[in-house]
Structures are given as structure tokens and as C-alpha cells.
Amino acid sequence: MTRTAQGAAKAPRPPARERILSTATTLFSEYGIRGVGIDRIIAESGVAKATLYTHFKSKDALALAFLAGVDVAWREMLTDAAAAAGDDPADQLVGLFDAIDAASENGRFRGCPFLNTASESAPGSPAHRATVEHKRAVRAWTGGLAEAAGVREPALLARQLTVLLDGAMAAAALEPTDDVLPAVRQAARHLVEAARPSSASGD
Structure with missing residues (x-):
């Protein structure tokens, strides 16, 4: 496979906000909002803490976006x-x-x-x-x-x-x-x- 073909086959990574919200949705649905900490959402979405707080000012704001x-x-x-x-x-x-x-x-x-x-x-x-x-x-x-x-x-x-x-x-x-x-x-x-x-x- 050529380098061009390899690049075409690799799907682009979703934007940070989308990854954060998708991860939070999965975790909140499974464990509840209180059962999931911000650090876990950061780790599983692959973003920095500052990035999360750029898109969501608090865990409450993230919970409302989830809802x-x-x-x-x-x-x-x-x-x-x-x-x-x-x-x-x-x-x-x-x-x-x-x-x-x-x-x-x-x-x-x-x-x-x-x-x-x-x-x-x-x-x-x-x-x-x-x-x-x-x-x-x-x-x-x-x-x-x-x-x-x-x-x-x-x-x-x-x-x-x-x-x-x-x-x-x-x-x-x-x-x-x-x-x-x-x-x-x-x-x-x-x-x-x-x-x-x-x-x-x-x-």
C-alpha cells in the first residue's frame, strides 16, 4: 500500500469537543454522572484538561450537553x-x-x-x-x-x-x-x- 493510500484509509480524528461529548455520553449513560470523574473523561477522550474546560466550563455544563x-x-x-x-x-x-x-x-x-x-x-x-x-x-x-x-x-x-x-x-x-x-x-x-x-x- 502506498503512503497516499495509507493516508486515505485512515479516518480523520473527530474534533476535540465531539470526542469529549461522545466519551461523556457513553460513560454517563453507563455509570451515571456522579459515577464518572472529569479525569476519566479527559483520559478516555484523549484531550488535555485545558481543552475540556475550553469547550465545557464545568462538569455541570458537560452534563447538560449530554442531556x-x-x-x-x-x-x-x-x-x-x-x-x-x-x-x-x-x-x-x-x-x-x-x-x-x-x-x-x-x-x-x-x-x-x-x-x-x-x-x-x-x-x-x-x-x-x-x-x-x-x-x-x-x-x-x-x-x-x-x-x-x-x-x-x-x-x-x-x-x-x-x-x-x-x-x-x-x-x-x-x-x-x-x-x-x-x-x-x-x-x-x-x-x-x-x-x-x-x-x-x-x-
């Missing part, structure tokens, strides 16, 4: 799972739970990163507020699907389904058995059907 990335990724998984269930919003309200399958494909699912982070954070702290904002956004999106499905109380159904979603993620992380998600989907279907007007259910 922002998780927010985008998780909401995309939810919308993709809902869309895959078909055009009926009622089916989409059940299908969104398949996002847990997508999140656990690598076999290392650790539950909801937002709830995990909130459990380590003081109420009112930036990380705790980010969790509340994320959960409200997911609930509002779910409420929109519920309205489109024509249920009687969309806000109530959205609250019920998102609480079920959080519980399902906890169960999938603690006891990743094959019967968790089918049971959750069945419960979601019952909630959706019960919330629909009597005429829609054939009564």
Missing part, C-alpha cells in the same frame, strides 16, 4: 417508533413504546438517562430542570397524538402513558426479560381503548 443530546436522540426514537405503527394515532400511542426496543438494542440499556440524572441532582438544579423540561415535552407530544386519536381526555391519557413509559424503561433496565415490553404494550392498548369515546369502541 441535550439524549433529548434529541430519545425523542427521535419515540417519533420513529410511533410512525412505524401506522397512520392511526391510536396505534401510534401504543407503537411509541417500541422505542425502548431501539434504545436497548446493544444489550446495555440502563433506563431513562433523564430520570437517572435527576435522581443524582438536587431539585431546582440545572440537570433536574432539564429533566422536567424533557418530560413535559414528551408528555406534550404524546398529548398531541392523543388529541389526534380523538380520546375523551387527551391530557390525562398523555400523563398515564408517559408514566407507563417511565416505568417500562425502569423495568427494562432492571429486569430485561422478553415479557416486559409485550405487557407494557398491552397495558398501553387498554389505556388508549378505555379513553376513546364509546362510539369509537363500538359500545
Whole structure:
């Protein structure tokens, strides 16, 4: 192989900020924010301490960047799972739970990163507020699907389904058995059907 070919075959190294955030995302997801020190992130991302603090002023700032990335990724998984269930919003309200399958494909699912982070954070702290904002956004999106499905109380159904979603993620992380998600989907279907007007259910 020529020197030119060798150079072409070697992928360029990602920018420092990207490496830091990617490393932090992997470690925070696996061990929690409190369980990972800045020195480990520096060592595994291959940057100098000054470089890390150039891009992230504190560990809290890095944690918020981690949560922002998780927010985008998780909401995309939810919308993709809902869309895959078909055009009926009622089916989409059940299908969104398949996002847990997508999140656990690598076999290392650790539950909801937002709830995990909130459990380590003081109420009112930036990380705790980010969790509340994320959960409200997911609930509002779910409420929109519920309205489109024509249920009687969309806000109530959205609250019920998102609480079920959080519980399902906890169960999938603690006891990743094959019967968790089918049971959750069945419960979601019952909630959706019960919330629909009597005429829609054939009564």
C-alpha cells in the first residue's frame, strides 16, 4: 500500500469537543454522572484538561450537553417508533413504546438517562430542570397524538402513558426479560381503548 493510500484509509480524528461529548455520553449513560470523574473523561477522550474546560466550563455544563443530546436522540426514537405503527394515532400511542426496543438494542440499556440524572441532582438544579423540561415535552407530544386519536381526555391519557413509559424503561433496565415490553404494550392498548369515546369502541 502506498503512503497516499495509507493516508486515505485512515479516518480523520473527530474534533476535540465531539470526542469529549461522545466519551461523556457513553460513560454517563453507563455509570451515571456522579459515577464518572472529569479525569476519566479527559483520559478516555484523549484531550488535555485545558481543552475540556475550553469547550465545557464545568462538569455541570458537560452534563447538560449530554442531556441535550439524549433529548434529541430519545425523542427521535419515540417519533420513529410511533410512525412505524401506522397512520392511526391510536396505534401510534401504543407503537411509541417500541422505542425502548431501539434504545436497548446493544444489550446495555440502563433506563431513562433523564430520570437517572435527576435522581443524582438536587431539585431546582440545572440537570433536574432539564429533566422536567424533557418530560413535559414528551408528555406534550404524546398529548398531541392523543388529541389526534380523538380520546375523551387527551391530557390525562398523555400523563398515564408517559408514566407507563417511565416505568417500562425502569423495568427494562432492571429486569430485561422478553415479557416486559409485550405487557407494557398491552397495558398501553387498554389505556388508549378505555379513553376513546364509546362510539369509537363500538359500545
